Amino acid sequence: MCEVMVHRGPDGAGFHSDDYAALGMRRLAIIDVAKGDQPVYSEDENVVAVFNGEIYNFRELRQELTLRGHRLSTEGDSECLVHLYEEHGPDLVHHLRGMFAFAIWDRARQRLVLARDRVGKKPLYWRSDGHSIWFGSELKALTRDPGLRREIDLVALDHYLTYLYVPAPWSIYEGVHKLPPGHVLIWEKGKITIQRYWRLDRTPRAAVDEQEEEERLRELLLESTRIRMVSERPIGAFLSGGIDSSAVVAAMAMQSKERVKTFCIGFEDSRYDERHKARLIADRYGTEHHELVVTGNLLDVLPGLAWHFDEPFADSSAIPSFWVAKLSRQHVTVALNGDGGDECFGGYRRHVLMSRARRIPVMPPRPAAAAALVGSAIVARTAAGTRQRRLGQMLQFIAERPANRYARLMSCLGPEQKWAIYSDELRSALAGADAYRMLEQIFRESSAENDLGRILDVDTLAYLPGDLLVKADITTMAHSLEARSPFLDHHLMEWAASLPSALNVRRFETKRLLKRAVAPWIPEELLRYPKKGFGVPLARWLRGELREMAFDLLTDTTARSRGLFRAPAVRSLLDRHMSGADHGSQLWALLQLELWHRAHEVPSRGPACGHVPR
Numbered sequence: 001m002c003e004v005m006v007h008r009g010p011d012g013a014g015f016h017s018d019d020y021a022a023l024g025m026r027r028l029a030i031i032d033v034a035k036g037d038q039p040v041y042s043e044d045e046n047v048v049a050v051f052n053g054e055i056y057n058f059r060e061l062r063q064e065l066t067l068r069g070h071r072l073s074t075e076g077d078s079e080c081l082v083h084l085y086e087e088h089g090p091d092l093v094h095h096l097r098g099m100f101a102f103a104i105w106d107r108a109r110q111r112l113v114l115a116r117d118r119v120g121k122k123p124l125y126w127r128s129d130g131h132s133i134w135f136g137s138e139l140k141a142l143t144r145d146p147g148l149r150r151e152i153d154l155v156a157l158d159h160y161l162t163y164l165y166v167p168a169p170w171s172i173y174e175g176v177h178k179l180p181p182g183h184v185l186i187w188e189k190g191k192i193t194i195q196r197y198w199r200l201d202r203t204p205r206a207a208v209d210e211q212e213e214e215e216r217l218r219e220l221l222l223e224s225t226r227i228r229m230v231s232e233r234p235i236g237a238f239l240s241g242g243i244d245s246s247a248v249v250a251a252m253a254m255q256s257k258e259r260v261k262t263f264c265i266g267f268e269d270s271r272y273d274e275r276h277k278a279r280l281i282a283d284r285y286g287t288e289h290h291e292l293v294v295t296g297n298l299l300d301v302l303p304g305l306a307w308h309f310d311e312p313f314a315d316s317s318a319i320p321s322f323w324v325a326k327l328s329r330q331h332v333t334v335a336l337n338g339d340g341g342d343e344c345f346g347g348y349r350r351h352v353l354m355s356r357a358r359r360i361p362v363m364p365p366r367p368a369a370a371a372a373l374v375g376s377a378i379v380a381r382t383a384a385g386t387r388q389r390r391l392g393q394m395l396q397f398i399a400e401r402p403a404n405r406y407a408r409l410m411s412c413l414g415p416e417q418k419w420a421i422y423s424d425e426l427r428s429a430l431a432g433a434d435a436y437r438m439l440e441q442i443f444r445e446s447s448a449e450n451d452l453g454r455i456l457d458v459d460t461l462a463y464l465p466g467d468l469l470v471k472a473d474i475t476t477m478a479h480s481l482e483a484r485s486p487f488l489d490h491h492l493m494e495w496a497a498s499l500p501s502a503l504n505v506r507r508f509e510t511k512r513l514l515k516r517a518v519a520p521w522i523p524e525e526l527l528r529y530p531k532k533g534f535g536v537p538l539a540r541w542l543r544g545e546l547r548e549m550a551f552d553l554l555t556d557t558t559a560r561s562r563g564l565f566r567a568p569a570v571r572s573l574l575d576r577h578m579s580g581a582d583h584g585s586q587l588w589a590l591l592q593l594e595l596w597h598r599a600h601e602v603p604s605r606g607p608a609c610g611h612v613p614r
Contacts, residue, residue: 042082043071046107049081052137053100053122054484056227061095085113090184093197097227097490101137101179112187118198118490119340120168120181120465123473125310127176133187139310142176143600149174150602154429157312157564161413161589162435164314167466172311181465198490200497202448202457213503214517216495221518224489225251225336233333236261238324238483239289241277243515243526244338244347248486250521252336253285262287263328263335265320267294269537280523292327294320298545306595308478313596314412314589315467316536321475329479339468340487343459344496345514346452346504347531350409355452355505357405360398372399376416383581402451403443406458407436412585421569421590438462452501460493539584542577550574550587553594562597562604565590 039050055061058077061084066072070083077098084092085104090113099121104113114135116124125142126135136142143150156170168178179185182198225248229235237249239262252260262282266275275291282289298319305322328335342348363371378392396414397405408414415435419427439458446457476483486492503513515527542550551574553559560567570590577583596602 038078040074040079040082042086047082047085047104048107049078049085049102049104051078051081051100051102053098053102053117054482055080055096055098055100056230056489057097090115090186090195091197093184099484099488103135110189114179114185114187115197116179116181116183118182119460119488119493120469121473121485121488123470124179125171125176126179126185128187128192131190133192139171139173139176143173148176152602154426155433157593158418158430158433159435159438160312160314160593161418162407162411163462163466164412164585164589165466165470166311167438167462181461200447200457200460200493202446202453202497204449204453204500205498208500208503210503210513210516213499213513217513217517220489220492220495221247221486222251222255224486224492226255227489228336228484228486229256231334234261234331235334235336236263236328236332237336238262238328238338239264239278239281239287240338241274241279241281241526241529242338242531243511243518243522244341244487246278246281246338246522246526247341247514247518248336248338249281249287250285250518251486253287254521260285260287261328261331262289263324263331264289264291265294265324265327266291267320267537269540272535272537277526277529280526284523290327290331292323294323298541299549302546302549302595303599306592307599308474309470309596310474310600311596312589312593313470313474314585314592315471316538316585316588318471318475319536321471322478325476325479325481325483329481333480334482334484335476336484336486337472338487339472339483339485340464340493341511341514343456343464344487344493345499345511346456346501347511347514348459349510349531350406351452351455351505351510352508353409354402354406354455355501357397358402358451362401363399368399371395375399379416380420383576401440402454403440403458404436406443406451406455407439410439410458410463411435412589417586421565421573423563423566426564450501452505456497456504538588539577539582542584542587546591547578550591553598554587554590558598559594 039048041048055077058080061080062072065080065083065087068087070086072079072083081092081102081104084095085106088095093115096117098117100115100117101122101124102115105111106113112133114124114126116122123137124135125137125139126133127142127148128134134142134145142148151174153170153172153174156166156172159170160166160172166172168180171178179194180196183194183196185192185194229252237245237252237260239245239249241264249260249262262278264275264278266273278291279289281287301319301322305318309318325335362368372395375392375395378388379396382388382392393408397408400408413421422430439462442458442461443454446454448454448457472483472485499513504511506512510531519527554570554574555567573583573587573590577587
């Protein structure tokens with residue numbers, strides 16, 4: 001965690017403290033444990049850097065820098081940043097292969113450079129008042145500043161209730177921003193410029209030989225896994241039994257001189273338990289396999305989990321992720337995972353649905369409005385999971401443009417559901433706000449030639465950094481465990497982005513090329529299993545051990561005083577769920593929001609919500 005302020009005064013800009021040693025960032029030591037302290041300096045100490053993450057090509061960079069005459073005093077990766085900056089300025093990001101968030105202060109130019117890795121593995125928050133700039137690797141660091149008014153950004157709140165996370169560039173607090181993945185921020189002479197330095201080109205390659213592509217995929221995955229196995233600390237892997245984590249474990253086992261340590265979480269409810277799948281891979285490669293059945297008291301876990309997440313976060317798979325990280329940390333300090341496989345190769349059922357939906361023409365405005373109106377009326381009057389509800393949702397779906405069709409598939413609460421629970425004040429404050437606009441923009445700017453490529457862009461630029469990577473970073477770092485993701489190597493991702501769509505999703509098959517590429521590594525029955533994901537029995541939990549907590553936190557005086565939601569609408573949602581309808585995801589989002597408010601002691605906006613920043 002780091003918080004630094006840079007202030008521009010009459011004598012120029014400078015760090016809040018003249019002591020560069022005050023600019024420390026707590027980073028889990030994995031490489032050069034003995035001498036890897038921060039900050040790091042150039043030879044003349046005119047350039048100083050703090051850094052969070054890992055640079056996997058640091059050995060090659062060190063060799064190049066030494067040949068250019070730079071003197072390096074450590075054996076690790078951090079020191080490369082200041083010397084690369086001396087060579088390339090802010091363009092140093094193009095030379096890095098890894099996960100990172102860093103800050104570089106150039107004293108001679110009075111310039112601050114902030115940068116975040118290509119896909120958003122590591123977070124970076126910042127705010128500025130026009131004269132000074134604050135930044136940190138955790139939002140908690142910035143909230144220590146008494147000058148920050150911790151007021152909820154209502155647009156960010158609207159995005160959270162739509163997608164279950166707060167996407168960049170928003171943060172949950174007004175005036176605080178997340179630097180988006182693949183971007184550089186430069187603060188110089190009091191002026192801020194933000195530039196994108198990386199985005200996938202999804203223009204498909206010409207005709208390809210499928211067997212050659214399979215072989216190339218295996219080569220890339222082996223190489224990206226190998227460079228992530230460099231560590232001075234014990235290393236292992238999360239193993240869910242899915243194709244992605246299984247492929248990573250196979251790649252590790254084929255390149256490791258020691259038995260690979262693997263970790264798996266299970267549930268007593270067989271519908272959510274996939275330990276038997278993980279054991280197939282563990283047995284095949286003789287891993288040192290560890291399992292944990294989730295039986296802990298959720299009431300003890302949830303408040304602490306809400307504290308670890310700096311912003312409201314309602315992906316319920318954070319719970320098993322938290323537990324598997326806790327289990328793993330008992331044995332290792334670094335864990336590889338399968339994150340990114342679905343986003344690179346089209347692995348979600350929604351990808352199949354959108355691929356099939358391309359045959360449904362976009363409706364003209366008037367029929368579309370009529371279909372949406374009828375669909376919304378049906379949804380409002382029917383129970384979740386019923387045929388009537390699905391019919392209403394289908395009418396809403398086909399009434400939309402392709403980007404909004406996908407947004408509906410990605411939504412926890414759609415526009416109609418949010419409107420039903422929002423207070424009058426929140427409705428007024430959010431008039432004109434549209435959470436789907438973010439996905440529409442990604443769709444519109446994508447270089448892909450079809451909707452499947454465009455939705456993979458949406459997943460890579462929104463869902464992956466906003467949800468999956470936040471979950472992985474927070475739950476692992478809560479236990480001082482570092483997560484590494486071979487599928488998110490940018491060389492592999494750039495290669496995968498140019499694959500023809502038919503190699504990824506064909507008819508009802510997902511991840512077609514990946515499955516064929518790793519078929520020699522993985523038991524055949526694993527390739528046939530339907531994808532489950534890291535699910536939890538959420539609906540049952542809310543009717544059982546979390547029932548009292550849900551009613552207490554969502555209906556008490558404290559929750560009502562926030563002025564955000566209609567109390568009768570929230571109570572109705574609870575009652576309908578307890579009566580058998582499934583509103584688990586919506587209630588979970590509201591519960592996590594309230595838990596976050598209380599864990600971070602966020603002041604209430606009161607009955608009048610205020611304005612929305614434009």
